[in-house]
Amino acid sequence: MMARLLFFGKFSDIAENGEVTLPSHVTDTEALLLWLGQAHDGFAALWVKPGTMMVLNHVTVSERAPIKPSDEIAFLSALSGG
Amino acid sequence: MSLPDNIIITDAPFSPEDEFARFRAGLTNAGAMVTFTGIVRDRAASTEGANTVTALQLQHYPGFTEKQISIFAQLATERFEINKFLIVHRVGTMTPSDPVVMVAVAAVHRRAAFEAADFLMDYLKTSAPFWKKEVRGTQSVWIEPRTADYTDIARWDAQNDTRDET
Numbered sequence: 001m002m003a004r005l006l007f008f009g010k011f012s013d014i015a016e017n018g019e020v021t022l023p024s025h026v027t028d029t030e031a032l033l034l035w036l037g038q039a040h041d042g043f044a045a046l047w048v049k050p051g052t053m054m055v056l057n058h059v060t061v062s063e064r065a066p067i068k069p070s071d072e073i074a075f076l077s078a079l080s081g082g
Numbered sequence: 083m084s085l086p087d088n089i090i091i092t093d094a095p096f097s098p099e100d101e102f103a104r105f106r107a108g109l110t111n112a113g114a115m116v117t118f119t120g121i122v123r124d125r126a127a128s129t130e131g132a133n134t135v136t137a138l139q140l141q142h143y144p145g146f147t148e149k150q151i152s153i154f155a156q157l158a159t160e161r162f163e164i165n166k167f168l169i170v171h172r173v174g175t176m177t178p179s180d181p182v183v184m185v186a187v188a189a190v191h192r193r194a195a196f197e198a199a200d201f202l203m204d205y206l207k208t209s210a211p212f213w214k215k216e217v218r219g220t221q222s223v224w225i226e227p228r229t230a231d232y233t234d235i236a237r238w239d240a241q242n243d244t245r246d247e248t
Binding site for chain 1: 206
């Protein structure tokens with residue numbers, strides 16, 4: 001399954017934006033977080049910091065949510081403000 | 083969802099004077115207009131490391147950032163009964179003295195215009211989806227809101243509480 005992954009703020013220092021083929025077991029956001037934690041050094045440590053957010057198709061998600069083909073999932077570190 | 087034309091996020095330099103001229107053109111029902119322009123400083127926001135800023139890099143999440151600002155701007159419109167507003171925000175790489183943000187508000191009376199502009203800036207400084215990095219020579223440092231920025235936005239909640247009690 002293909003998904004579009006986006007990384008903002010400190011996450012952008014760790015991973016690059018792009019279309020990604022997810023492993024077959026990554027079918028929800030919880031599995032995605034585990035997979036990204038294994039794939040990118042520093043991701044898991046940053047994810048648990050205050051103010052981080054996951055946004056699925058422009059909607060903030062705080063609980064496990066299914067991932068569908070072509071979904072856009074963004075990882076936001078603590079906001080800086082403008 | 084179409085993006086509002088009064089929330090502009092751009093990687094191109096902008097002129098606050100030109101934006102204000104466009105904003106006020108044909109506006110005859112407002113007795114008060116307030117503008118605020120934020121400028122990139124050459125001094126670091128924190129004392130960590132070198133303190134001379136050579137560039138400011140700002141990220142946003144296209145579509146999502148505009149949507150979040152739009153939700154908050156709607157609150158401001160209802161709360162202060164303003165006639166019109168404009169938000170222009172730079173992203174990308176800027177250098178000291180570049181305008182980074184401009185807010186313009188038009189209202190029937192001055193108090194609503196002042197307060198709405200202040201309210202919108204407090205939101206933009208703390209809660210709008212932007213990420214900024216100061217470049218200080220060979221170093222670069224991610225910036226988070228200052229404690230004072232959070233205190234500033236909390237004032238508006240306190241005002242709500244006071245109103246609830248009366």
